[in-house]
Amino acid sequence: xxxxxxxxxxxxxxxxxxxxxxxxxxxxxxxxxxxxxxxxxxxxxxxxxxxxxxxxxxxxxxxxxxxxxxxxxxxxxxxxxxxxxxxxxxxxxxxxxxxxxxxxxxxxxxxxxxxxxxxx
Numbered sequence: 001x002x003x004x005x006x007x008x009x010x011x012x013x014x015x016x017x018x019x020x021x022x023x024x025x026x027x028x029x030x031x032x033x034x035x036x037x038x039x040x041x042x043x044x045x046x047x048x049x050x051x052x053x054x055x056x057x058x059x060x061x062x063x064x065x066x067x068x069x070x071x072x073x074x075x076x077x078x079x080x081x082x083x084x085x086x087x088x089x090x091x092x093x094x095x096x097x098x099x100x101x102x103x104x105x106x107x108x109x110x111x112x113x114x115x116x117x118x119x120x
Contacts, residue, residue, distance in 0.1 A: 005061040009069020013041075017074050030095060031083040034076060035103055041075030042107040046114020054118050 021033040048066045052058055080103060087096040 013073025050118025
C-alpha cells in the first residue's frame with residue numbers, strides 16, 4: 001500500500017513540475033522552471049518535515065505521499081544536473097556557476113525556512 005502512496009504523490013509532483021515548465025519561460029538561457037520547482041520543493045519538504053515533527057499522529061502514508069512521492073516527483077536533481085552540463089557545454093560558465101551555487105544555497109535556505117516556519 002505504501003508504494004501506491006509514493007507513486008500517487010510522485011505522479012502529482014511530476015505533473016505539477018511539468019505544468020510549471022509550460023508557464024515559466026527560460027529567460028536568457030537560465031533554467032527558471034527547474035530552479036523554481038527545486039526551491040519550492042525544498043521549502044515544501046521543510047514545511048512537511050517540520051509539520052510531521054511538530055504534530056505527531058499523521059499517517060505514515062501521508063508522509064510517503066507528500067515527502068517521498070510529491071516532493072520527490074516535483075523536484076528534479078537529474079534535470080538540474082543535465083541543465084548544468086548543457087550550460088558548461090555551451091560555454092556559459094558564469095551562468096553555470098550562478099545556477100549551481102544559487103540552487104544549492106537558496107534550496108538549503110528554503111528547506112531551513114520551511115522547518116523554521118513549522119517550529120515557530
